[in-house]
Amino acid sequence: MEEQLLQLLFTGLTLGSIYSIIALTLVTTFNVTGILNLAQGEFVVIGALSAVSLQGTGMPMMAIFIVSVILVAILGGLLERLTIYRARGASSLSMLIITIGLSISLRGLALLIWGTETYSLPAFSKGGSLTLGGATLNPQSIWIFALVAVTLASLYGFFEHTFWGKAVKASVYNPTGARLQGINLNTISFLAFVGAGGLGAAAGVSIGPITMVTYDMGFMLGVKGFVAATIGGLSNVGGAVIGGILLGLLESFSSGLISSGLKDAISMIILLGVLLIRPDGIIGAIRERKI
Amino acid sequence: MKKMTNGLKGKLWLALLLVLSLLISACSPSKETVVKTTTGNEPYKVGAVLDISGNSSSLGVPERDTLLMMVEKLNANGGVKGHPIELTIMDNKSDETESVLAVKTLIEKDVLAILGASSSGTSMAMIKTVQSEKVPMISLAAASTIVEPTGERQWVFKTAQSDIVMINKIISYLKKNNLNKVAFLYMNNSYGDNGKKALSAAVKDSGITIVAEEKFDANDKDMTAQLTKVKTSGAQVAIVWAIPPSASILTKNFKDVGLSIPLIHSHGVGNQKFIELAQGAADGAILPIGKFSVAQQISDNDPQKKVLGSYSVDYSKKYNAEPNSFGGYAWDAFNLLVNALEKAGPDRVAIRGELEKTQGFIGISGVFNMSPQDHNGLKEDSAVLVKVEQGKWKLIE
Numbered sequence: 001m002e003e004q005l006l007q008l009l010f011t012g013l014t015l016g017s018i019y020s021i022i023a024l025t026l027v028t029t030f031n032v033t034g035i036l037n038l039a040q041g042e043f044v045v046i047g048a049l050s051a052v053s054l055q056g057t058g059m060p061m062m063a064i065f066i067v068s069v070i071l072v073a074i075l076g077g078l079l080e081r082l083t084i085y086r087a088r089g090a091s092s093l094s095m096l097i098i099t100i101g102l103s104i105s106l107r108g109l110a111l112l113i114w115g116t117e118t119y120s121l122p123a124f125s126k127g128g129s130l131t132l133g134g135a136t137l138n139p140q141s142i143w144i145f146a147l148v149a150v151t152l153a154s155l156y157g158f159f160e161h162t163f164w165g166k167a168v169k170a171s172v173y174n175p176t177g178a179r180l181q182g183i184n185l186n187t188i189s190f191l192a193f194v195g196a197g198g199l200g201a202a203a204g205v206s207i208g209p210i211t212m213v214t215y216d217m218g219f220m221l222g223v224k225g226f227v228a229a230t231i232g233g234l235s236n237v238g239g240a241v242i243g244g245i246l247l248g249l250l251e252s253f254s255s256g257l258i259s260s261g262l263k264d265a266i267s268m269i270i271l272l273g274v275l276l277i278r279p280d281g282i283i284g285a286i287r288e289r290k291i
Numbered sequence: 292m293k294k295m296t297n298g299l300k301g302k303l304w305l306a307l308l309l310v311l312s313l314l315i316s317a318c319s320p321s322k323e324t325v326v327k328t329t330t331g332n333e334p335y336k337v338g339a340v341l342d343i344s345g346n347s348s349s350l351g352v353p354e355r356d357t358l359l360m361m362v363e364k365l366n367a368n369g370g371v372k373g374h375p376i377e378l379t380i381m382d383n384k385s386d387e388t389e390s391v392l393a394v395k396t397l398i399e400k401d402v403l404a405i406l407g408a409s410s411s412g413t414s415m416a417m418i419k420t421v422q423s424e425k426v427p428m429i430s431l432a433a434a435s436t437i438v439e440p441t442g443e444r445q446w447v448f449k450t451a452q453s454d455i456v457m458i459n460k461i462i463s464y465l466k467k468n469n470l471n472k473v474a475f476l477y478m479n480n481s482y483g484d485n486g487k488k489a490l491s492a493a494v495k496d497s498g499i500t501i502v503a504e505e506k507f508d509a510n511d512k513d514m515t516a517q518l519t520k521v522k523t524s525g526a527q528v529a530i531v532w533a534i535p536p537s538a539s540i541l542t543k544n545f546k547d548v549g550l551s552i553p554l555i556h557s558h559g560v561g562n563q564k565f566i567e568l569a570q571g572a573a574d575g576a577i578l579p580i581g582k583f584s585v586a587q588q589i590s591d592n593d594p595q596k597k598v599l600g601s602y603s604v605d606y607s608k609k610y611n612a613e614p615n616s617f618g619g620y621a622w623d624a625f626n627l628l629v630n631a632l633e634k635a636g637p638d639r640v641a642i643r644g645e646l647e648k649t650q651g652f653i654g655i656s657g658v659f660n661m662s663p664q665d666h667n668g669l670k671e672d673s674a675v676l677v678k679v680e681q682g683k684w685k686l687i688e
Binding site: 003220253261 | 344349351479508515523536539567570
């Protein structure tokens with residue numbers, strides 16, 4: 001029984017870290033631009049699929065990782081210039097619809113380029129799974145945990161210790177004031193999407209070895225990331241990570257202990273519960289957008 | 292952050308974008324491929340609904356390619372008694388609703404018969420429409436409930452071996468090896484459910500007990516939780532009813548959690564993709580499958596040997612890729628239909644009648660002997676048990 005619980009814990013953490021990393025990218029874009037980017041799942045998929053294609057070149061995994069991140073970061077920036085920037089006067093609802101459109105278009109693009117096949121990506125480190133206390137842990141999960149940790153740390157470092165980070169914060173707290181100080185809001189929105197693209201790709205290449213990659217998996221990942229972000233309060237970076245981990249653990253324990261068929265239902269009921277009882281997320285009441 | 296000065300320009304762009312995305316989303320569901328020929332007599336219209344994109348695309352894509360290849364070849368050789376076949380292939384995106392829409396579109400086009408769909412769920416969704424419209428349909432999927440009860444399925448046939456045929460094959464393997472406690476893991480969809488029903492019915496009075504029953508979704512990325520339950524259940528063997536990618540992920544997880552009991556899959560994993568996606572973890576897995584995957588290993592006396600070889604050669608020549616048994620289901624369905632068309636002509640009722648009378652048709656999936664009580668026509672001799680060894684199928688009996 002203990003072994004089983006430990007195994008469920010590991011599984012939950014693995015799933016949770018996947019959801020966390022997507023929630024993180026959603027929340028960061030939302031914080032910086034006020035846009036809920038529903039195309040985030042597609043960034044993840046295109047990152048992973050680019051890595052699949054780059055594998056053919058025989059590059060080492062590390063190089064593939066970096067190139068995919070750069071490619072999708074460029075794509076993110078390009079899309080921001082082509083769509084979000086053009087519509088910068090529009091309401092949040094219009095922005096949301098734009099990102100839905102982007103999501104559908106990107107999925108279509110991925111379908112045209114990579115087709116409907118399922119692809120696999122090699123794990124970052126060679127060797128089988130680790131055994132801890134009778135339960136097994138996939139080494140790739142550790143890489144994903146690491147990615148979450150590094151992302152959290154660098155977001156913190158960026159916002160607290162760099163000029164640009166402070167400029168972003170300023171423009172979120174008081175756009176007019178920031179503009180008067182000479183901070184260019186358009187550049188910040190651009191950077192946010194470059195970052196979302198890059199982070200999304202990093203997430204995609206890291207989770208690929210566990211989840212496999214199909215052109216249409218972005219939607220489900222986006223939904224799970226969104227649920228995780230909502231549980232965490234939608235604007236709280238730490239909350240997104242905790243929300244993701246919680247969702248993963250819930251799914252794992254409910255399918256392991258109650259019923260595997262009810263897994264998704266349970267996580268959706270929790271989402272509804274959170275929204276009804278604590279619409280600001282379980283991590284404290286956060287009224288304003290925070291970084 | 293809001294600027295009103297650019298409002299108009301912004302709105303224009305927005306409108307353009309919306310129109311664009313609507314266009315894209317509107318185009319995709321009705322995606323269809325029509326193969327037409329301009330010469331000869333009036334063409335016979337045939338429709339196909341396949342799971343070309345989405346979860347079951349690993350089934351639908353080889354089926355589509357096979358159909359395209361065969362229509363081209365048939366029409367080049369003069370078609371059916373001088374009538375070329377005009378084939379319309381629709382993609383149902385592995386979605387049940389899309390499947391129904393596709394069938395209705397095809398029936399409006401006055402097709403004589405419909406091939407498909409690729410998976411059990413999408414096929415089941417089509418049945419009500421073809422039954423009420425009285426259009427012959429040949430499904431390429433496994434579930435026995437597609438053609439049973441026969442009283443309510445007069446118009447429905449299928450070419451893939453029924454799950455019960457495969458289950459019986461597995462049961463005899465279990466008995467031979469004295470494996471009495473079974474853990475059953477299945478996909479939470481129609482394919483998995485039907486596998487479960489067939490297994491529960493087959494184990495009755497056989498001395499075999501199901502000690503664990505676990506579900507997972509086609510989209511699930513990790514089945515460790517379910518396998519942990521299997522581990523503590525005392526099962527001597529695990530039977531999995533799923534298709535890739537989830538079947539591959541499960542196989543990987545199976546190795547990861549250190550389960551050492553035999554792993555038996557269904558014929559739903561009978562393609563190379565399953566082995567590829569499992570990244571080495573598939574070695575040792577056992578499954579019942581049509582003879583096609585081990586065509587080189589079966590005896591030369593086997594009646595199917597020649598057909599299997601020629602399909603394989605044709606397909607690899609055209610697509611530069613290895614065919615698989617799913618393409619074979621499409622091969623069978625198409626040839627059964629062409630045979631019926633030859634005898635019946637362009638008449639749905641007569642086509643149905645001829646399909647039902649099919650006897651001794653040697654196909655890729657087996658030798659078909661249809662009857663009013665059996666719209667599949669395949670028996671246990673159409674399947675063999677194989678084991679994955681170093682990424683290859685190996686005949687084990």
